[in-house]
Amino acid sequence: xxxxxxxxxxxxxxxxxxxxxxxxxxxxxxxxxxxxxxxxxxxxxxxxxxxxxxxxxxxxxxxxxxxxxxxxxxxxxxxxxxxxxxxxxxxxxxxxxxxxxxxxxxxxxxxxxxxxxxxxxxxxxxxxxxxxxxxxxxxxxxxxxxxxxxxxxxxxxxxxxxxxxxxxxxxxxxxxxxxxxxxxxxxxxxxxxxxxxxxxxxxxxxxxxxxxxxxxxxxxxxxxxxxxxxxxxxxxxxxxxxxxxxxxxxxxxxxxxxxxxxxx
Numbered sequence: 001x002x003x004x005x006x007x008x009x010x011x012x013x014x015x016x017x018x019x020x021x022x023x024x025x026x027x028x029x030x031x032x033x034x035x036x037x038x039x040x041x042x043x044x045x046x047x048x049x050x051x052x053x054x055x056x057x058x059x060x061x062x063x064x065x066x067x068x069x070x071x072x073x074x075x076x077x078x079x080x081x082x083x084x085x086x087x088x089x090x091x092x093x094x095x096x097x098x099x100x101x102x103x104x105x106x107x108x109x110x111x112x113x114x115x116x117x118x119x120x121x122x123x124x125x126x127x128x129x130x131x132x133x134x135x136x137x138x139x140x141x142x143x144x145x146x147x148x149x150x151x152x153x154x155x156x157x158x159x160x161x162x163x164x165x166x167x168x169x170x171x172x173x174x175x176x177x178x179x180x181x182x183x184x185x186x187x188x189x190x191x192x193x194x195x196x197x198x199x200x201x202x203x204x205x206x207x208x209x210x211x212x213x214x215x216x217x218x219x220x221x222x223x224x225x226x227x228x229x230x231x232x233x234x235x236x237x238x239x240x241x242x243x244x245x246x247x248x249x250x251x252x253x254x255x256x257x258x259x260x261x262x263x264x
Contacts, residue, residue, distance in 0.1 A: 003262055007031075008038040009056065010254030011220045011245060016042040017257060023215040024057075026200075026240070028233055029251070030224040033068075035196055036061040039207050039214070048261050058207035062199040064192050066156070066223030067105050069185075074103035074152045076188035077180045078167065082139065083132035094123055098136070103152075108145035116140070135172045144171060159185050160225045186228045193232050200236055212239050220245035 008027040015025065022043035029036045039057040046055060075084065084099040098116065101107040110116070117140060124133040139148060151167045158165040159182045169176040204211060217233060217240045224230070224247055234242050246253070 001263075003259075005255060005258050006036070006038070006059065007251045008036045008059065008220075009040070009052075010252075010258060011218065011250040012038060012040045012042060012254065013257045014250045014254035015216075015218050015243065015245060016044075016047050017253075020044060024209075024213060025216045025218055026203075026214050026237065028217060028219050028221075028224060030219070030221040030226070030229065031065045032222060033063065033065040034061055035064050035199070035221075037200060037203050039203060039209065050261060057209065058203050060199055060203040060206065062195055064195060066153075068192055069156055069189050069223060069226060070105070070149065070153050071100075071103045072188040072192065073156055073180070073185050074149070075099065076184060077155075078148065078152060078169070078178050079103060081132065081169070081176070081178060082136040082172075083127065083129065086132055087128045088123070088126045089128055090126070094127065094133070102139070102145050102148070105146070105149055108149065111140055111145060112143055135176070138172045142171070147171065155180050156185065156226070160227060182227070189226070189228065193229055196229070197232060197236060200233065211237050214240045216241045216243055218243045218245050220247060220250040222247050 008029040011029055012025060012027050019042060022041065025040055025042050027038045027040065038059045041055045041057065046052065079099040079102070080086070082099065083094050084096065086094050088094060098111055098120065101110045120133065120137055120140070124130055124137065127133045139145065151169070155165045155167050159180065164179060164181045167178040167180065169178055214237045217237050219230060219242070230242075234240070
């Protein structure tokens with residue numbers, strides 16, 4: 001027998017095991033590919049009950065996650081070193097599709113085809129800054145797109161606890177590096193955070209609640225550590241207590257509690 005449970009609901013059950021009184025809780029689960037939200041009424045008295053449908057006031061989500069933050073940071077900071085938004089000799093920008101593919105985890109391999117390599121050789125001949133296209137061609141020749149994506153992800157993680165981070169890109173060109181500041185990262189993800197805010201506003205409307213009625217905002221998920229995201233979400237619920245969940249473990253523990261309740 002198989003039962004399913006939504007991840008943010010599972011995270012809520014993990015948090016419910018820690019509370020001592022009833023609370024209206026917003027679960028903010030920011031994963032690698034999606035941001036998922038649930039508004040629930042939690043309490044010690046409800047803990048362990050099988051039917052919790054009446055306690056789930058609203059759920060919602062948006063297809064934005066950690067890999068989207070990585071893509072925006074890559075386009076903002078690294079890809080210009082490889083020719084993104086640089087000009088050809090006729091004043092037209094180098095085609096951006098190559099850079100979007102390389103900045104997006106699941107499309108990186110699209111850049112390795114013979115057709116793309118031939119196109120880029122032609123672009124290089126017309127480029128105003130050929131040394132940048134040489135770096136791009138070196139990346140493609142080494143099939144190092146995923147290596148670069150990992151460097152960008154590491155920079156994103158580092159910027160959660162420091163104001164700037166230097167990426168070592170010497171694999172592409174001797175002594176090449178990229179200094180990224182948190183402010184630059186914040187600018188890169190601003191439009192994504194605006195969409196998350198819109199989704200949360202819609203969630204409140206679905207639940208017919210005001211932001212001031214939310215008692216607690218519970219953060220979980222691997223990408224929930226982005227400082228500006230936390231600030232923007234917390235600012236929407238100024239009266240709420242902010243709780244840091246286990247980014248990697250809250251959902252798993254909540255699923256285990258739900259399974260024990262269902263099948264014990």
